[in-house]
Amino acid sequence: MPETFNLKSFLADLPHLPGVYRHLDENGEVLYVGKARDLKKRVSSYFQKNLSSPRIALMVAKVARIEVTVTPSEAEALLLENNLIKRLKPRYNILFRDDKSYPYLHITGHEAPRIVYYRGSTAGAGRYFGPYPNAWAVRETIQILQKVFRLRTCEDSVYANRTRPCLLHQIGRCSAPCTGVISLSAYQSDVDRAVRFLDGKARQVLDDIEERMHQAAEQLEFEHAALLRDQMAALSTVLQQQSMEQIGEDDVDVIALAASGGKVCVNLAMVRSGRHLGDRAFFPSHADSGALEDVLAAFVAQHYLDSAMPAVIVCAQRLPDPALLDLLAESVGRRVRWLHKPQGVRRQWLEQAQKNAELALARVLSETGARMARTAALAQELGLEDDEAALEALHIECFDISHTAGEATQASCVVYKHHAMQTSLYRRYNIVGITGGDDYAAMRQVLQRRFARAADDPEQLPDIVLIDGGKGQVETARQVFTEYGLDISRLVGVAKGEGRKVGLETLVFADGRHPVALGQESAALLLVAQIRDEAHRFAITGMRAKRGKARTVSRLEEIEGVGARRRQKLLARFGGFSGVASASEEELASVEGISRELAERIYNALRC
Structure with a gap:
């Protein structure tokens, strides 16, 4: 330990109070975060002769300094500990991936409530059910509610402007309260039954539907009775498909x-x-x-x-x-x-x-084994170290360019490390100041922006830089690396084969090595193709979003008389640009601030 940190004196001064402690190495990196009911006893226990595990002993050998924070209670220490673990990600703490919040099913507080997939705070109006373990589980439940209770899923802005039932009503997935096919009171009754179903009272709901079916039959309302019969059959099927028996209404x-x-x-x-x-x-x-x-x-x-x-x-x-x-x-x-x-x-x-x-x-073990084998195969093909530690640390970045006829050009950078794609490290770059469609200039710009500072910090440089392209793109990359004094042997181009068929790709090198055609059965090619395809997907989705936003905003902005406030009202009224584009002149003129003359101008401009 550094001479400036006196461990014996530090331990002697620790209080018998709850709090959080942090072990740091000589570089100031946090190695471990823990909580304690008694800081003095807990921290001192790390420096006894017999430690609980070799892993803890290895960590203690690296400790250069200890920091503590006293808290009013152990409960607050628990909160602080886990906040620090998630923020600092210490290498000796057991870490669970910090995912987004869990999804919920939301039944809104509208007069004709809709069912919707939802993430976020549950303090708003309406009822929230969940949390669900994943998005698929929420969407499956929404499909059940559509099939059994025929609840709507459309946006409120769409609901407010419908003049006839949509396709979901025609296929029996919505009762169309928007156009009065069902009264609001009857629709609300279906919502109440859906809520009871989600509250675990499915059997009560089933009995209720059966009773209403018999009443409708007795009153000779056979069409209504048949509808209730189908609803009851659908709900019975759902109950039979539940993989776990019900037991009370427990969470x-x-x-x-x-x-x-x-x-x-x-x-x-x-x-x-x-x-x-x-x-x-x-x-x-x-x-x-x-x-x-x-x-x-x-x-x-x-x-x-x-x-x-x-x-x-x-x-x-x-x-x-x-x-x-x-x-x-x-x-x-x-x-x-x-x-x-x-x-x-x-x-x-x-x-x-x-x-x-x-x-x-x-x-996961099977997938991990396959990924490790692919990483090892690529390392061998490129002459890199292939021991276990080197393969685990192998860092690959892949760059791709995407645009539509020169419009909305974007570059993507995806990262492969630890035998997996690292989505949190992906980056998109907006390409500006070039001639539309000049892919070489676009590649030059993205590589300059990515590697301008790499010469000062070699740790920023990946082991392999994949370029989606052939000799021309690789030559552009070589010029950028030479300009910055970087190792050009790291550059590898992925040239598409004849007819762009997968498996016919050729690896092109910037350092003069002969191109290599790996062959369709190559494990190394499978990894290269996976990374290349992910870079292409990431680039094209970003480009399409950028292009769509630019086109949407610009087309409305180009119309004389449509300023920011009117544009906002139009988008809100019709639920987005597509709704505005499909609206009639009469519907456009019904929006506050839109005159008949302006409505005609908007109508004609969006149909050019």
């Missing part, structure tokens, strides 16, 4: 862990109001497969500080620190039960979650 999370091949999987099954919403598998970083208790504690702390905590959590393992559950319950303001020996249906849930964890882990 339950089922946590299962599996370890193999040096990896750990934490599988989370969500049950809300008695309905199984689906599973989600997590694969933590820096996890020791021999210390599942630590993985479980890290998952519970990191997951439930940001996500809704159910009344019951089922898991085969005991929570290592029972006080953790009390701290979490205190932070969310509710009592939570931890069941590690469940019975009956909950035991079946746990067994199924365990199977799903093992399947997910086997799939």
